[in-house]
Amino acid sequence: MKKNKKNNFMLTDNQMAEFVSKGYLIFENIIDDKTNKKFLNEIGHTSTSLNKKNTDQSWLAEHYNEIMKTSKIPLVKAGTSLKKAYRKKTALNDVMSNPVLSGAIKSLVGDKPKLDHHFLHITFPSEYYHDANQKISQGNHNDCVIDPREKTFDIQLFYFPTAVEKNMGGTRYIPGSHFRMVNEYAIARYHNIRGQKHVVCSAGTVIIFHHNIWHGAGINNSKKIRYGFKIRLMPTQKQVKLWTKKTYKNNHKEEALYWNRGVEKNSIKEILQKTEPWFEADSGRLDILNRIRLWRHITNDKNFDAAYWLTRIENDYN
Amino acid sequence: MKRQDILILYLSNSSLESNVIGWARHYGDKKKIGMPGDNDNPPYERGIEAVHDGWRLFQSSQLEQHPRGDEYRTGYLKYEFFFEKIK
16 A cells, blocks of 8 residues: 555555456455444444344344434435545445545546445344244355456445454455356355355455455354445546556566566566466466456556466467 | 265366366255355365265266357356265
């Protein structure tokens, strides 16, 4: 994270490359306790004695209805500018004004993003449920129908106002899955994927995900309610050099594969070529190609390459 | 009554000898349930190990030609193998 002349924290090149490569960035504990408590107070009705009443699970809908009636979380029209979405002095405005988070949002989707949707996810302890079918974790999915965009991306902020402990079933997500064009729950058959991660974090953590990342909610085996507030933002401009004014020009000649001294540690090229444990031998290479293509786009460096992945297939004289 | 247990493996290439990168278990016994995210460690390192352990392969995915113009698009996991055990 670096501070620019306007006193904004913008992402670094390496953080941008991490996002391109993995499809997420984690900001652990960046929202202070006071704001977290303020947010929890603003949620509204949050009775925890819900499971005592009935066995038909109607309490779940009733609970959400009560929250909707009493909550200070605003109803926002889809497409509202982020700047106008949350009133001043509200917890959500405080969260989105956090300088680190604000800098990350500007770096990824610019300074005029629009709100696509937002939602308070409440995951109740499994003991609240009487029906065995409701004690099953959520299947893997992405949050979109088939999305053919290759350069433009939305971001989804997951804000955790309370700590998420291991047995609370924090969101499971698949690093590096954001280039895979699938249709929502079509991937639910994939129960487990090598290298999958589960959110375990302290209160006040925010994770920014690429909109297409594969994920699913875990089962909450604790006695505490798990909260996650999701905000999806869409850009209103080309996502090119939004985090920097630097000119990128790929003039670094690499040593040819495979007889070389290895890729420079923590370099952009290394970050973009880091494979995930679940990558197939063949499709995983295509994912790397797609990362390089996105990096070319966001840096406006049309000649950028790593290990000749794109140069090789672009060498066509016909 | 005999029941079918099902194991689905996703492998890193089209060979049954290759590494397991994804998996799901389903049980004929309704008291048991396999669910998303229930295990971070694969049941076998390689696909063939399931066969060595008595699982019977009954379906695997076909190799498909890459459509022109869409050669670099990635999507679903490609190498899917269905196994069963009758108990």
